[in-house]
Amino acid sequence: MSGKQKASEHRRSAVRLAGEQGLLCEEDVVGLxxxxxxxxxxxxxxxxxxxxxxxxxxxxxxxEPSASMPGGPPGHRLYSFRDILILKVVxxxxxxxISLQQIRTAVEHLRQRATADLAQITLMSDGVSVYECTSPGEVVDLIQGGQGVFGIALGRVWRELEGSLKELHGEPLGEQERPAEPHPGDELARRRRQRRTG
Structure with missing residues (x-):
């Protein structure tokens, strides 16, 4: 088998593995x-x-809880859907x-994203560092390069959480959470680019 054929077979194997693990997540979120x-x-x-x-x-x-209840005691905060999604990922x-330091980096990164964007992210890790992937190709590249030992597709976590929260009592929110502005120079994306080019 030629080097090109081996590389092609290795990539197909990485795609198959990512698909089996549910990491090629492209969730379409309708209602938040x-x-x-x-x-x-x-x-x-x-x-x-x-x-x-x-x-x-x-x-x-x-x-931390980021939502407030109208008419509630001052300083009384509730956990929003987004907060609980991040808790589940942590x-x-x-x-x-994964070390707490790496988890803090990942959480800071997720805070930079708009809530709707979270469903499109797959967090990959090699057991030491955490990388963000926003496309199936990026997931496959990390798996193929050996950096992707395991991953968490946030779209799947999102769907699980929707199911769990239907069964639980919630409180109407006062202030709506403000979506975070995308931050293109974030740490996790920078690491992923370094791994690919380095």
């Missing part, structure tokens, strides 16, 4: 459930974390052994 906020216990249930984790992550400002990254 941003009109409801959730108290801590509901956020814990939906994200699959303990209240102790939730409290610690809020105190250390890893993931839990998955921790479960795979």
């Amino acid at each position: 459930p941003m009109d409801v906020g959730y108290r801590g216990p509901a956020a814990c249930m939906a994200a699959g974390i303990t209240y102790r984790q939730l409290d610690y992550w809020a105190r250390t400002r890893l993931v 839990k998955r990254l921790l479960d795979t052994g």
Whole structure:
């Protein structure tokens, strides 16, 4: 088999692996459930974390509740859909052994994105660093290059979370969360480009 044939076969294998793992996610989000906020216990249930984790992550400002309840006590905050999505991603990254420092970098990056954009992102990791992919080609490139040991398609996490939150009681929100402006020079995208070119 020639070098070109081997490379082509290696790429097909990477595409097949990414497809089997559900990493080539291109979710089409129709409605954003941003009109409801959730108290801590509901956020814990939906994200699959303990209240102790939730409290610690809020105190250390890893993931804080960002929504307010109209007429609620001053300073009383609720977890928005976006907050809980990020909580669920943090839990998955921790479960795979990613360092808290890398998770903080990933969370900061996700905060820079508009909520609707999150469903189009797949986070990939080699067990040490976390990389953002926004297209199936980028996922395949990381897997093919050996950097993509595992990944989390946020579109799939989004759909799981929608199902979980339907079963939980939420509170109407006061202030709507403001979508973050895209940040083209973010750290995760820079790392992915470095891996590809370096």
